[in-house]
């Protein structure tokens with residue numbers, strides 16, 4: 001069985017990957033208490049003390065809106081990535097870096113594997129800095145707006161909106177931008193293939209459809225029999241007038257994923273409904 005060191009194993013995506021694939025791979029899950037990736041000595045001593053075939057590097061600074069924490073974002077996403085890569089390279093092992101649609105500016109969609117990144121936020125720029133450290137020394141897998149049925153420590157955007165609608169709260173959602181929600185179970189199964197068929201390339205593992213946040217919220221309301229009239233509309237310019245911006249038309253697609261059929265958003269939500277015993 002292939003041995004996988006996974007960083008960020010306590011996170012939203014990483015914990016589900018371990019949950020779903022632990023009968024297929026031998027995982028060595030690492031949290032920040034086990035190895036602070038910004039600490040070069042810690043990374044060297046922990047990784048060099050382990051026997052593994054591949055490092056799946058999911059740990060990251062993930063706050064997309066913290067423009068005032070630039071140094072921390074780069075320390076974790078760029079320096080942390082470099083620290084791990086150095087050790088993995090000298091051990092001649094495989095390395096997969098999980099990245100994001102936020103490396104693109106969202107001005108000229110769609111974005112495929114060959115599109116040129118041009119981030120507009122600190123988070124996006126720090127993740128792109130991590131990508132540049134890797135270059136052709138590893139695999140880069142970009143994901144976008146991951147969601148799953150349950151995870152105590154962190155709410156994804158779908159569970160955030162669902163919880164607000166369940167509480168009868170009115171939402172104001174952007175109607176003139178695009179995003180691609182991705183079912184985390186699909187990310188896990190796509191990664192299963194990529195970990196078994198490693199190559200030093202870029203892949204996008206993203207959902208089947210791009211939609212506006214307004215349409216996303218409406219679909220959640222419809223699927224879970226919640227009150228869709230609570231979902232109001234606004235524009236991208238109005239909503240982000242005084243807030244850090246994300247890419248506007250974040251229509252990320254894959255031209256290379258011929259190995260795992262990602263679900264549509266509606267399909268993903270129906271699977272979640274089933275997982276929550278709501279069907």
Ligand SMILES: NC(=O)c1ccc[n+]([C@@H]2O[C@H](COP(=O)([O-])OP(=O)(O)OC[C@H]3O[C@@H](n4cnc5c(N)ncnc54)[C@H](OP(=O)(O)O)[C@@H]3O)[C@@H](O)[C@H]2O)c1
Pocket residue numbers: 007008009010011012013014031032033035036037038057058059060061062076080098099100101127143144145146154
């Ligand atoms: N969530 C999204 O919307 C999204 C979208 C696109 C791409 N991604 C990418 O997907 C990956 C996983 O994201 P996620 O949402 O699952 O993350 P998350 O839930 O925010 O968890 C972050 C993980 O990183 C670890 N971490 C943070 N700083 C660390 C450090 N200095 N040393 C070691 N570990 C550290 C945390 O460990 P502790 O719990 O021990 O602190 C935690 O396991 C990331 O690379 C992210 O950039 C996420």
